Structure formats: C-alpha cells, structure tokens
Amino acid sequence: MTAPRILLIEDAEAIRVSVEAALGTAGFEVRARADGEAIEQDLVGFRPDLVVLDVLLPGRDGFELLSLIRRNSAAGVVMLTARDGVEDRLRGLGEGADDYVVKPFVLAELVARVTAVLRRTGRTRPTVEIGDLVVDAEAGMALYAGERVDLTTTEWKLLSHLAAHRDRVRSKTQILAAVWGYDDYAENLVEVNVSTLRRKLEQHGPRILHTVRGQGYVLRGEVG
Missing domain, CATH: 1.10.10.10 (Winged helix-like DNA-binding domain superfamily/Winged helix DNA-binding domain)
Structure with missing residues (x-):
C-alpha cells in the first residue's frame, strides 16, 4: 500500500517549503503548489487523499477551490489561514472543510491534524x-x-x-x-x-x- 498522498496549496514560499518537508518526513507523498491553477489536473492525475489548502491565494481563493474539490473529489481538506475570525472558520467548515488551522501554527500539530483527518476518512493504514x-x-x-x-x-x-x-x-x-x-x-x-x-x-x-x-x-x- 502506498503512502497517503497530500496536495499542498500555499502561496507563501517559506510556509510551503516547511510544510512540504514536515509532511514528507512524516511519510506522506506530497505535491506542493503555489496556487490552485492546476488543481483540476492534480485531482485527476495525482489523486490526493487530502488537500492542505491556504485560504488567501492568488487567482482562485481557498473557498472557491474548496467548492471545486468537494464537487470532484472525496479528498479530505485541511484549510490554512492567517485569518482568525470565527466567520471564516465557520464558512470553511460549513462548505466542507474537515479541519481549519490558523497561522502561525506548529508543524507537528499540522501533521497530527492531517493524520487525524485521514484516519477519520478511512485513508490511512491500520496503525x-x-x-x-x-x-x-x-x-x-x-x-x-x-x-x-x-x-x-x-x-x-x-x-x-x-x-x-x-x-x-x-x-x-x-x-x-x-x-x-x-x-x-x-x-x-x-x-x-x-x-x-x-x-x-x-x-x-x-x-x-x-x-x-x-x-x-x-x-x-x-x-x-
């Protein structure tokens, strides 16, 4: 059985690089993008088990991409945002996100949340x-x-x-x-x-x- 596949969409390079490294170290197969322009191809070709999705992105924002993911994939979604308003969190969860992580965050916590969502959605091996x-x-x-x-x-x-x-x-x-x-x-x-x-x-x-x-x-x- 292959490692769970994670699609990471985050435009801030420092965050993208560190999150990609942390998820890779944790044993996941990771594909990292700076925006969601190729998400349709990634959902079909890469077939992620979970998407780590920033809210504030160039072009289509995280909420638009979340809607697209929910129409085309059963992948779990963990959203990242610098916004700490309750409204944004409620909107993301209400539109189908599985979890919501507010920046700044500890990498180990994000990895744990990703693992928990994968477990809830049945995408991880028995452990x-x-x-x-x-x-x-x-x-x-x-x-x-x-x-x-x-x-x-x-x-x-x-x-x-x-x-x-x-x-x-x-x-x-x-x-x-x-x-x-x-x-x-x-x-x-x-x-x-x-x-x-x-x-x-x-x-x-x-x-x-x-x-x-x-x-x-x-x-x-x-x-x-």
Missing part, C-alpha cells in the same frame, strides 16, 4: 498509537510527535513487538523469542537494543518505553 507514537506495521514506519523515527531492521522488529503488546510488560525471554528467534541466552542483547531504541524515541518526545524492574519492558504513553 498502533501509544501517546504521540504511531507505529504503522504495513509501511514499516514509526512517527513520534509527527516526525519519522530512523530505525534499524532489528529496532523496528523490537518496536513492532512492543507496540503489538502495548501496555503489557514483555520479559527479556519473550522479546528474545519474538525478535531474534531464541529464548535461552543473550539477555544483554535485549538490554542493549532497548536502550538504543529508547534513546531514538526520546529524541522526539517524552519517555514512552519503560523498564519494569525484575519483569521486563513495556511501551505505554503515560509516565510510569
């Missing part, structure tokens, strides 16, 4: 979520706070096993059997790999992989 961590088994990808976590094959297998048993303590023996295929030695192998995985995760957010003394390890969102 496991623990706090801000999203583990996508089909894509072989983990996102933490909207950023992709760079993992080795072994680290991915370890994370997948712990995610599949979220909130349940897994012993070193159980982890050895699931990840390496044996269960009677080399417990230090688990300790080393858990330590490395934990360090990589904590580069993106708070501790989510916990040690339960004398029992093993558990993946859970709350501190404990």
Whole structure:
C-alpha cells in the first residue's frame, strides 16, 4: 500500500517549503503548489487523499477551490489561514472543510491534524498509537510527535513487538523469542537494543518505553 498522498496549496514560499518537508518526513507523498491553477489536473492525475489548502491565494481563493474539490473529489481538506475570525472558520467548515488551522501554527500539530483527518476518512493504514507514537506495521514506519523515527531492521522488529503488546510488560525471554528467534541466552542483547531504541524515541518526545524492574519492558504513553 502506498503512502497517503497530500496536495499542498500555499502561496507563501517559506510556509510551503516547511510544510512540504514536515509532511514528507512524516511519510506522506506530497505535491506542493503555489496556487490552485492546476488543481483540476492534480485531482485527476495525482489523486490526493487530502488537500492542505491556504485560504488567501492568488487567482482562485481557498473557498472557491474548496467548492471545486468537494464537487470532484472525496479528498479530505485541511484549510490554512492567517485569518482568525470565527466567520471564516465557520464558512470553511460549513462548505466542507474537515479541519481549519490558523497561522502561525506548529508543524507537528499540522501533521497530527492531517493524520487525524485521514484516519477519520478511512485513508490511512491500520496503525498502533501509544501517546504521540504511531507505529504503522504495513509501511514499516514509526512517527513520534509527527516526525519519522530512523530505525534499524532489528529496532523496528523490537518496536513492532512492543507496540503489538502495548501496555503489557514483555520479559527479556519473550522479546528474545519474538525478535531474534531464541529464548535461552543473550539477555544483554535485549538490554542493549532497548536502550538504543529508547534513546531514538526520546529524541522526539517524552519517555514512552519503560523498564519494569525484575519483569521486563513495556511501551505505554503515560509516565510510569
């Protein structure tokens, strides 16, 4: 299954470049445009799963493009605007936008909102979520706070096993059997790999992989 496709229409270059990079890092396939002049072709040729749409655009504005999208596509729509008036937000949502983000915004929040809309519209793969961590088994990808976590094959297998048993303590023996295929030695192998995985995760957010003394390890969102 391919990554969800995002069409980004934003005329401010700095915002367009940063949003495109953030969405790409999060694992989406992104096509970025400075205006909506090619939107008819993009809806047919690129077939986006979701459109991130600025309101104030040269030529056709975001509301006109929203109407066009709703007539021709089932794609989700997240609108961006510098306007913070309630009227604009109500208009966008009333005309079919799925969400509305007011500038300035935090990139991680936008990625999270895009992901949430895709999930509601059934355009994402089944995932496991623990706090801000999203583990996508089909894509072989983990996102933490909207950023992709760079993992080795072994680290991915370890994370997948712990995610599949979220909130349940897994012993070193159980982890050895699931990840390496044996269960009677080399417990230090688990300790080393858990330590490395934990360090990589904590580069993106708070501790989510916990040690339960004398029992093993558990993946859970709350501190404990």
